[in-house]
Amino acid sequence: MSSDPDEIELSLRELREITGYAADCASRVLSLYERAVPADPRPREAIEAARAFAEGGRRTAALRQCGWAAFKAAGEAAASPAADSPAAAEAARAASHAAGAAYLHPKASAHQVKHILGAAANAARAAELAPEADGHAAEEAVERARRHAPPAVTTVLARLPAAPAGGGRVGELVRDLDTALRGRDGW
Structure with missing residues (x-):
């Protein structure tokens, strides 16, 4: 049990379950x-590295580097003039x-909620922005993420303050999913 009031309990098993969910x-x-950038393996490698950790691997510098490489790939895609780049x-x-997600901190901070739900929220936003999306793609993705959340996601969220304000549309999706997983507002 943590004696620091700014820290939460966070087991390695929970961290692995959260990371697997994010992957x-x-x-x-x-x-x-x-489809948009077929020759770039960085996002796939980040997901594979997350899955390897979730399945019992170690948190290594390579895992962190894969995450940063996927982040860089996102920036490059955002700067692309292609219609499907968003x-x-x-x-x-x-x-x-x-x-x-493998680097979630055991801090009692609302900002840690995005480490738990960020992959789900960005995936919902991606679904919403997809050229073939209908007007309900984000809501359907949030609902799917809620239904498939493993127990560690909800138990660790219960130890944290609610998701913080801000963050644009992705922040809104984080808050929607956070609310849904905590069982508020009729979910």
Whole structure:
């Protein structure tokens, strides 16, 4: 048990379960990135590295580097003039968050909520921005993420303050999912 009031309990098992969840969420939209930038493996490598950690691997510098590489890929996609680049950028951000989930801090901070739910929220935004999306793609992705959240996601969220304000549309999706997972507002 933590004696520091600014810290929460966070087991390695919970961290692995959260990271696996983040990888699953990101993998749902990986095709959006790979369709737009077929020769770039960085987001896939970030998801694979997250899955390896979730399945018992170590948190290594390579895992962190894969997360940063996917983040860089997102920035490059966002700067692209291609019509499908906004969805591709969000898909790469989801992959980056998947790898980053392995580095969740045991801090009682609302900002840690994004480390848990960032991959799911960016995946929902990617689905919303996809050229073939309908007007309900983000809500459907949030609902799918809620239904598939493993127990560690909800138990660790219960130890944290609610998701913080801000963050644009992705921040809104983080808050929507956070609210849904905590069982508020009729979910």
